Amino acid sequence: MARKNVPMREPTYFVLASLVDGPLHGYAIIRRTGELSAGRVRLATGTLYTALDRLTTEGYVTQVGEEVVNGRTRRSYALTPEGTAALQAEAQRMAAAARVVIAPAKSRPREATA
Amino acid sequence: MSPLERRYRRLLRAYPKQYRSARADEMIGTLLDATAPGQRRPSARESVSLIAGGVRARAARNADMPALASLRLAAMLACSVYIADTAAEMFTRRPDEHQAGATYVLAISVALLVATILVWLVRRAFAVAALAAVLATGYFWHVRGIWPYLAVALAVLTALRAERPPKSWLWWICLPAAFWLIDPSAGTGIEAFHFALIVTFMLAPLPWALVDARPAFALAILTAFFGIALGVRAFAAVAAVICLAICLAMAAPLLAGMARRRRRAKA
Secondary structure: OOOOOOOOOHHHHHHHHHOOOOOEEHHHHHHHHHHHOOOOOOOOHHHHHHHHHHHHHOOOEEEEEEEEEOOEEEEEEEEOHHHHHHHHHHHHHHHHHHHHHHOOHHHOOOOOOO | OOHHHHHHHHHHOOOOHHHHHHHHHHHHHHHHHHOOOOOOOOOHHHHHHHHHHHHHHHHHHHHOOOHHHHHHHHHHHHHHHHHHHHHHHHHHOOHHHOOOOHHHHHHHHHHHHHHHHHHHOOOHHHHHHHHHHHHHHHHHHOOOOOHHHHHHHHHHHHHHOOOOOOOOHHHHHHHHHHHHHHOOOOOOOOHHHHHHHHHHHHHOHHHHOOOOOHHHHHHHHHHHHHHHHHOOOOOHHHHHHHHHHHHHHHHHHHHHHHHHHHHHHHO
16 A cells, blocks of 8 residues: 555645644645645645545545634544655655765765776 | 635535535635635635545545446436326327326326335335336336336335435436437427437436446436337437447446455455
8 A cells, every 4th residue: 555655746745744743734734735845835725635535545644633613623634654654655765866866976876987 | 604605615516415514614614724814716726626626526436336326216217207208198199099097197197206206315115115106007007118117126126225325416317318218209309309319418427427427327227228118210329339338438437436345345
């Protein structure tokens, strides 16, 4: 199941990343993904809930809390251990990919050129 | 309720009813939080995302829909068409051809049809009884081939199963299609116009099949029924092709859903 989302789409990645510090409710996820991605990921509400449904089905995210604010139900979502693992795996994959380009020249393996 | 909230709620109607009752309030809260102060209308971006999300949620539900629900609808439609057809013939007959008491039989049939539809929505057991009564009435008046009996057998079989799919009045859009399908002389009597109507009504559920496969499935079954009843006609071949297209369209999501359920059961 964890293999399904590799590579992860950017909005998915940032939705999961927004939950690393603890559960958040819908609007807080939209705000946090915006902050974390430096404004690149601007989730519309419909897109957010479609993503949350999918991530819940995949077992990456779970609903943890429910409170009533202004007479409306507000639910909070949290990462599951599987979600955390998938997010970590994706971060490692991207870090490895980034190192190929960004790492200092000396530390690069370059046996091929000599 | 503010005008903005009302507009958001209207957009949320893109989602299936069950989804709305679980989620609408929460989503409205998020939507209102995400709206810039002073904004009176949903943004285009937000509207598109809600409609796309709604279609997606409907398509997901589609895959989990029991195929029996479609069969039940098809049987129900077939019985309705049978009564409507009988009534149409009744009215187009010359008075001297009327059988004694036929008018009363017609009145009873129509009343039973209405009762059946109402009862069908409430209680299955009563529905089965009512359907049997309808067809018995038809039998004593005149018998038209085997398909009404196939239809009632299907209705009884499917009604006995416990699954209760979500109800929707949109299904009944199939009825005119079914009516013209069974009786080409009904309506206009102009062959080309009649043909255009059939094509339109039969093709209309195709795109909808992505969202809700039941009407398309029901029509496909009805086409099979009436194909038997009609025999060979000029448009029968074309109707068969359309029927095949509908079958393919409806089979994809339903089969995918069945396969997924089986996998899930195994896991």
